[in-house]
Amino acid sequence: MSGWITKLKENIPEKQILTDTADRFSYSFDASFGEYLPEAVVQVKNKEETVHVLKTANQYMVPVTPRGQSTSLSGGPLPVKGGIVLDMSQWPETIDVFADDLIAIVSPSVLTADINKTVEPHGLMYPPDPSSAHVCTIGGNLAENSGGPRGLKYGVTKDYVIGLEVVTPEGEIMKTGGRTIKNVTGFDLTKLIIGSEGTLGVITEATVKLVPKPPAVQTLMAVFDDVELAGEATSKTLTSGILPSKMEFVDQECIKAVENYNPIGLPVEAAAILIIELDGHPEAIQMETEQVQKIMEELEASATQIPETEEEAAKIWQARKLVSPAIATIKPTKVSEDATVPRSKIGPMMGRLQAIKEKYNVDIVVFGHAGDGNLHPDVMCDKRDTEEMERVENAVAEIFEAAIDLGGTLSGEHGIGTMKSAFMEQELGPVGVDMMKRIKAAWDPSNILNPGKIFPEKGQTKLVLRDE
Amino acid sequence: MSEVKSLKESLEYGKTFDCVQCGYCLPACPTYETMEKETHSPRGRINMIKMVAEGKASLEDLEEPIEKCLGCMACTTVCPTDVQYGDLLEAAKETLENNRTKSKRQQKTEDFLFGSFFPSSSWMTRLGNATWLYQVSGLQKAANTLRMTSMAPLHLGEFEKVIPAQPSPKERKQRNRRVKPDGTSTAKVAFFTGCVMDSVFFRTNQNTVELLRLSGAEVILPEKQTCCGALHAHSGKVEMAREQAMENIKAFEEEDVDYIVNNAGGCGARLIEYDHMFEEGTDWHKRALAFKEKVKDISEVLVELDNLEFSKEVSKEITYQPSCHMSNVQRVKEPPRLLMENIPGLTLKEMNNPDFCCGSAGIYNIVNYEDSMDILDVKMADVKRAEPEAIVTTNPGCLLQMKLGVEREGKGGDMQAVHLVDLLMEAEPRPRS
Numbered sequence: 001m002s003g004w005i006t007k008l009k010e011n012i013p014e015k016q017i018l019t020d021t022a023d024r025f026s027y028s029f030d031a032s033f034g035e036y037l038p039e040a041v042v043q044v045k046n047k048e049e050t051v052h053v054l055k056t057a058n059q060y061m062v063p064v065t066p067r068g069q070s071t072s073l074s075g076g077p078l079p080v081k082g083g084i085v086l087d088m089s090q091w092p093e094t095i096d097v098f099a100d101d102l103i104a105i106v107s108p109s110v111l112t113a114d115i116n117k118t119v120e121p122h123g124l125m126y127p128p129d130p131s132s133a134h135v136c137t138i139g140g141n142l143a144e145n146s147g148g149p150r151g152l153k154y155g156v157t158k159d160y161v162i163g164l165e166v167v168t169p170e171g172e173i174m175k176t177g178g179r180t181i182k183n184v185t186g187f188d189l190t191k192l193i194i195g196s197e198g199t200l201g202v203i204t205e206a207t208v209k210l211v212p213k214p215p216a217v218q219t220l221m222a223v224f225d226d227v228e229l230a231g232e233a234t235s236k237t238l239t240s241g242i243l244p245s246k247m248e249f250v251d252q253e254c255i256k257a258v259e260n261y262n263p264i265g266l267p268v269e270a271a272a273i274l275i276i277e278l279d280g281h282p283e284a285i286q287m288e289t290e291q292v293q294k295i296m297e298e299l300e301a302s303a304t305q306i307p308e309t310e311e312e313a314a315k316i317w318q319a320r321k322l323v324s325p326a327i328a329t330i331k332p333t334k335v336s337e338d339a340t341v342p343r344s345k346i347g348p349m350m351g352r353l354q355a356i357k358e359k360y361n362v363d364i365v366v367f368g369h370a371g372d373g374n375l376h377p378d379v380m381c382d383k384r385d386t387e388e389m390e391r392v393e394n395a396v397a398e399i400f401e402a403a404i405d406l407g408g409t410l411s412g413e414h415g416i417g418t419m420k421s422a423f424m425e426q427e428l429g430p431v432g433v434d435m436m437k438r439i440k441a442a443w444d445p446s447n448i449l450n451p452g453k454i455f456p457e458k459g460q461t462k463l464v465l466r467d468e
Numbered sequence: 469m470s471e472v473k474s475l476k477e478s479l480e481y482g483k484t485f486d487c488v489q490c491g492y493c494l495p496a497c498p499t500y501e502t503m504e505k506e507t508h509s510p511r512g513r514i515n516m517i518k519m520v521a522e523g524k525a526s527l528e529d530l531e532e533p534i535e536k537c538l539g540c541m542a543c544t545t546v547c548p549t550d551v552q553y554g555d556l557l558e559a560a561k562e563t564l565e566n567n568r569t570k571s572k573r574q575q576k577t578e579d580f581l582f583g584s585f586f587p588s589s590s591w592m593t594r595l596g597n598a599t600w601l602y603q604v605s606g607l608q609k610a611a612n613t614l615r616m617t618s619m620a621p622l623h624l625g626e627f628e629k630v631i632p633a634q635p636s637p638k639e640r641k642q643r644n645r646r647v648k649p650d651g652t653s654t655a656k657v658a659f660f661t662g663c664v665m666d667s668v669f670f671r672t673n674q675n676t677v678e679l680l681r682l683s684g685a686e687v688i689l690p691e692k693q694t695c696c697g698a699l700h701a702h703s704g705k706v707e708m709a710r711e712q713a714m715e716n717i718k719a720f721e722e723e724d725v726d727y728i729v730n731n732a733g734g735c736g737a738r739l740i741e742y743d744h745m746f747e748e749g750t751d752w753h754k755r756a757l758a759f760k761e762k763v764k765d766i767s768e769v770l771v772e773l774d775n776l777e778f779s780k781e782v783s784k785e786i787t788y789q790p791s792c793h794m795s796n797v798q799r800v801k802e803p804p805r806l807l808m809e810n811i812p813g814l815t816l817k818e819m820n821n822p823d824f825c826c827g828s829a830g831i832y833n834i835v836n837y838e839d840s841m842d843i844l845d846v847k848m849a850d851v852k853r854a855e856p857e858a859i860v861t862t863n864p865g866c867l868l869q870m871k872l873g874v875e876r877e878g879k880g881g882d883m884q885a886v887h888l889v890d891l892l893m894e895a896e897p898r899p900r901s
Contacts, residue, residue, distance in 0.1 A: 022530070026533075325550065
């Protein structure tokens with residue numbers, strides 16, 4: 001076995017270093033595409049062990065790919081260059097709440113949903129709510145700058161992180177930011193690290209900002225016979241002086257899939273539905289709900305529904321939750337995209353998606369966070385069908401193009417990883433990409449941390465979803 | 469090439485594609501929690517099956533991940549894409565079993581255990597009788613003192629301590645195979661006795677029959693019934709399991725009953741999946757469907773017949789440990805709780821995470837003793853926080869395991885583990901009409 005494994009064992013218990021074939025295969029994938037076999041998996045449980053891994057990796061020039069629970073949809077935790085998978089999920093979980101400062105200090109392995117559970121009794125809330133919050137780690141969220149439905153009103157992960165403890169790619173411990181809301185001391189390295197997809201450092205502790213938990217929420221559902229009108233209704237609501245906490249869009253294909261999968265009485269004739277949640281003081285949201293309902297009706301919503309009980313509201317949200325499993329029954333492989341456009345461009349983006357779907361003869365279903373322009377066009381396909389997959393690759397490329405054309409971005413919340421790296425220059429231009437590469441080179445001169453991500457490899461010009 | 473092709477078939481490769489690797493199963497999986505690696509998670513196992521089917525990894529690599537799966541099926545209740553994990557697990561076990569080379573002695577032991585022991589009611593009775601003799605003769609005490617049982621292979625000694633007092637052979641022999649209610653009968657049911665239940669928990673079985681009788685049912689115990697086949701199927705001996713299914717279907721077709729009742733969550737889960745063992749459209753598949761339609765857990769039937777009132781107060785604080793196979797495969801969750809609510813004086817103190825497996829899992833606690841005890845420790849920590857006087861379960865394996873847990877925690881004096889049926893009997897049920 002390689003010298004670096006022996007070296008790792010000097011300061012890390014052997015039980016935490018996995019080299020069996022089955023173990024290596026078990027850390028070779030995420031929720032996106034492809035599998036890449038690492039040479040070893042190291043389960044670090046404190047910062048000293050993390051430092052040792054990175055120092056050893058630099059000494060022996062071994063790539064290191066940090067990993068949370070591997071729920072990533074963009075390939076972030078894939079060890080594309082082999083080497084070490086740095087499993088952070090077994091790190092002891094700690095959540096220290098400082099209610100007076102409205103912050104919590106968390107360890108990287110904490111499940112995102114557990115932060116909320118812990119701060120709730122203090123009347124506080126940690127807003128980012130990726131749909132995998134009960135599975136994914138905060139460390140992964142920080143690395144990928146995850147979002148979620150509440151992003152509309154509250155923003156995404158990076159808006160809630162004010163301080164970090166990081167092990168640098170070369171194995172030094174560094175602190176960024178602090179525990180104050182205002183902090184302009186030096187470069188904002190905190191924000192640079194959030195969303196750097198594990199290429200600039202391994203996050204070993206984070207200080208997150210909390211907000212008062214809204215005392216009440218109210219759900220509203222509106223049904224539309226026209227997709228563009230649903231888009232307009234979204235814009236109109238957001239310019240009416242009301243900021244809902246969530247505005248979710250579900251298209252007809254998804255509605256049908258949900259009804260096939262688990263009939264709950266959704267309007268299968270509808271072109272789209274909007275599911276809206278308002279939060280705040282009970283009296284305020286009651287007035288806002290009426291106002292939103294009026295807007296929906298003015299824009300010819302064929303029906304609106306305001307649930308009276310929590311159970312009824314839960315049923316409506318259940319429909320949104322069922323979208324993912326339901327569409328999986330259309331075809332086995334799902335290419336989840338999160339190309340995002342300015343809010344006013346939701347209607348046009350819907351039109352472009354329809355055209356792409358017809359042009360390449362692929363199954364595209366659309367749902368997602370209409371309120372912040374972050375749609376999820378999911379291409380449903382079968383990865384065993386190479387001819388179809390080629391069409392899917394082209395369709396995905398054109399989805400990215402459409403989003404950039406409309407002033408949007410490749411990724412709203414999933415990250416670039418391996419899935420979108422080929423398109424970076426299209427959005428950022430050569431200077432933008434070059435500047436990022438120079439930052440990466442300065443931080444990680446030996447290119448140890450998560451190589452093969454974000455930036456396209458030489459000659460990589462397109463997305464490839466087929467096995468070569 | 470042909471080997472790769474046949475592995476794809478035998479491992480149900482096609483079904484692995486239903487898994488989108490989202491990881492939602494991770495928080496539900498007991499072994500992922502205790503073994504702390506993806507290799508022992510549902511997503512990891514499915515991926516390994518896929519890798520082996522594709523020829524990227526070997527069957528040998530698959531062995532440990534599959535053997536260490538409890539088969540509790542908790543993952544199937546949270547899976548957003550409805551992966552048929554049970555089918556994949558069974559296919560993997562069968563494939564491993566068919567490709568394994570075993571020592572002669574191991575083969576002989578297994579042939580006996582699975583071929584003669586579990587399916588045979590006479591062997592099971594003999595086990596029960598032997599246990600009885602062992603207990604009443606004072607040998608048990610002597611053996612315990614001399615620590616003889618701890619030297620037995622497979623840690624059987626640990627289990628031996630928690631086996632309940634056995635009825636005498638005479639009591640077993642005198643059992644009635646057809647029991648009628650005092651008044652007019654409102655239902656006709658057949659009782660599936662199970663092997664472990666009928667040998668080790670014979671009195672619980674008798675109580676089950678009595679509860680049904682008091683509820684107004686005529687109860688029949690078909691003589692030709694055999695083991696449900698769960699232990700065989702879970703060990704990859706699918707062909708044997710299929711034969712047992714056929715035998716049982718035949719045995720229960722002889723009487724025209726409304727329900728086929730069982731009191732073991734694990735057996736029930738097997739019985740209601742008999743149709744999976746036969747090809748659709750075949751005569752056996754049809755017969756299996758007709759059979760499974762009638763299969764119900766005792767708690768479901770008692771709730772449905774709804775004719776019991778409890779005359780004695782049972783002032784106890786209990787916690788309920790649901791059987792995984794009952795919750796996750798049979799999807800029976802409410803009836804046991806409804807019944808317990810009707811017992812006067814009883815307080816149910818829910819433990820944290822009751823749906824987390826206890827680690828018994830068929831014979832998992834015998835073949836993977838250490839791993840099983842790690843899971844039991846997690847369970848007992850939750851039990852202790854609830855501070856109950858008794859733990860109620862609905863499956864013999866769980867019952868033995870919980871008894872073992874109580875012993876291991878040194879709580880033998882102040883905490884019991886009981887089968888729901890025995891708890892109901894303690895409350896002295898009477899027919900309401």
